[in-house]
Amino acid sequence: MLVAAALTIGLSSQVSSRDQIKIVGSSTVYPFATVVAERFGKTSGFKTPVIESTGSGGGLKLFCAGLGTEHPDITNASRRIKMKEVKKCTKNGVTDITEIKVGFDGIAMANAKSAPMLELTLKDVYLALAKDVPADPEGNTVKPNPYKMWNEVNPALPAKPIVVIGPPPTSGTRDAFNELAIERGCKKFPGRKALKKSNKKLYKKQCRSVREDGPFVEAGENDNLIIEKLVADPNALGVFGYSFLDQNRDKVKAAKVDGVFPEFEAISSGKYPVSRSLFFYVKNAHASVIPGVKEYVREFTASKAIGNDGYLVPKGLIPLPEGERAKFEKDGKSLAKFDAKVLQKK
């Protein structure tokens, strides 16, 4: 106990100041942030930032817990911050944050190389994976999802059982998948679309919920595991980020969604329907206290990192249009305060 006491006393002086950036957040942004951090550590003379992969939601929770050296300085997110999280931040004194968009990521649906290629539409994805599906052709009423085979969803698809392996609800990838794939497929039914106006809460619940009766398998925040499962089971379809598809082209192949493959050009132009933006958020109050925060933001927003020829592009990042990148580079330099009003407009 004496040892513990001595160690604790010896520490207290060190705790008050920290000379290393701490970053938390999305597992999708993690592989990009680590590359930036490593380069930053090698070239800038500052210590290399420490990065934890906690998932977007987990990262924002830690980020918004308060000001002070025990809280992280930056959080990565594979979706935009939510109003709820902004409020939590404000309550804990984190009022001044900067939002930086770093690029796009496509969410690929892929199966094993040995399996036949699938051509899906968002409607097929919705019908195969939603918890409740329309009971009538217009989509005015719903019933629990009865489909077990792909050809029950769409006769053009093979007569194979529906098995989809995807990330858990804490993942930003899952949030984006629910919103971009399931919900958009849901909107194809006029009755469902009408529900959005009349009862938004029920609409969100019914159009963003993934079925829990077996065909959708949650695989944890580990995309490599999903790839291994796909190789082992040719009937299974996996849901994961574009960078993992790019690294494992010898093992899996992507399905077309609404007639488009998740390829570099298609995602950056917005043609591929299931793509989202990647962000990170900076705690402005920390930027003047923790050495290197401003410089790290500069490194991450620089053209040499996330520009069209940037070093993150071979790692699977899909770059922003040059004008947008320049805007965020400026925001990063001046640490422009994030205005939560933009969230309400939506």
Next chain:
Amino acid sequence: MHLKLSKNTEKDMSKNTELISKSLEKRHRSEKRFRFFGILGIGTAVIFLITILSSIFVEGKGAFKSTFIQLEINFDQEIIDPNKTNNPEEFKFANYKLLINDALKNYFPEVKDRKTFRDLSVFISSAAEQNLMKLAMENIEIIGESKKIWLLASSTIDVIHKNPQMENFLEEDRLINNIQMSWFNALKKNGDIKFGLNTNFLSNADSTEPEQAGILGSMLGSFFTLLVTLLLCFPVAVASGVFLEELAPKNKFTDFIEININNLAAVPSIIFGLLGLAIFLNVMHLPRSAPIVGGMVLALMTLPTIIISTRASLKAVPPSIREAAIGLGATKFQAVTHHVIPQSMPGILTGTIIGMSQALGESAPLLMIGMVAFIVDIPGSLTDSATVLPVQIYLWKSTAARGFVELTAAGIMVLLTFLVIMNSVAVFVRQKFEKKW
């Protein structure tokens, strides 16, 4: 009468013998079955063990070598030392990538346009730039000269080099395109590509580039964490074990404590992580991701294990030793410290080592206190950010880049080596010092 009886007994006896000889066969059969199932069980376990170990070894052995490419580097003074200072400190600011690019262009003069050259420049790892810088700084006389040098290849080329069958794959299934493959074959034909020892693996911490990633950072992280665990755990656990076993009165209160300690040993380790987050980080404001906090959390987890083994080995010391000491006028405290503890030390140490190797393999509680993180700087103290061996293995396993597959297996080999060493020490200590009463 008598005769009749004996006749009957004889009959009974022969009947019994018959019965016994019949059942004997049955009993022998059942014993054989029992043996068979025992051997089957052990055999299955051994097969599983061999499969696991050999698959790890087969996958991981590649990680100990990396690919090197030989290029003729021209140490151009214009690039390294444009101001002609001849001061090695000035060399730090040069762009060594240009030297490598020039060498590649000389080797493959047919590569002209920028886009094709980009495909070529991925052959060499970015770590090679630092090596060239070091070389130039240590040997000033090399400036202005040309020299053939083996440079570290990138992980992609390393994967191709280690898996020759990939050459026959379709272009889109391979990690490199057909032109890159032809360059690779040209290098191979000229003998300018070879395997060398992967020194980065044992001298670096984590990296995003597989060829530069190493295990040293997490090894030191594990060392610092276990150091804290041992320093906190051993004295506290031995003291409480001795007190409870030898000195404490037997009453409801000590019974209650004993039950609690036994229950603590069965608590899932993640709970200790939550406790660490709530108390060490949020109340005591200790730094996140630091080995000191990790060590404290693991100490909580290991305490019951050591207390229980301490008490068990104290119990094994016969009461006659204590009685003899007290009979000769020793106090209870003297009897315990002079006689009982030294006799039970092998058992206590064995328990401690086994508790430590449990702590070495633990990763779940460390997730909560931020030790599951990407950390490039090698930790130098208890408060530096660090990660531990099992966490490093997990992080590599979940990375996309192909080169990390063999690193993961190699990391497991390192972790297993340490566990085997620690457990053999435990066995050795027990056999060497154990007393039979």
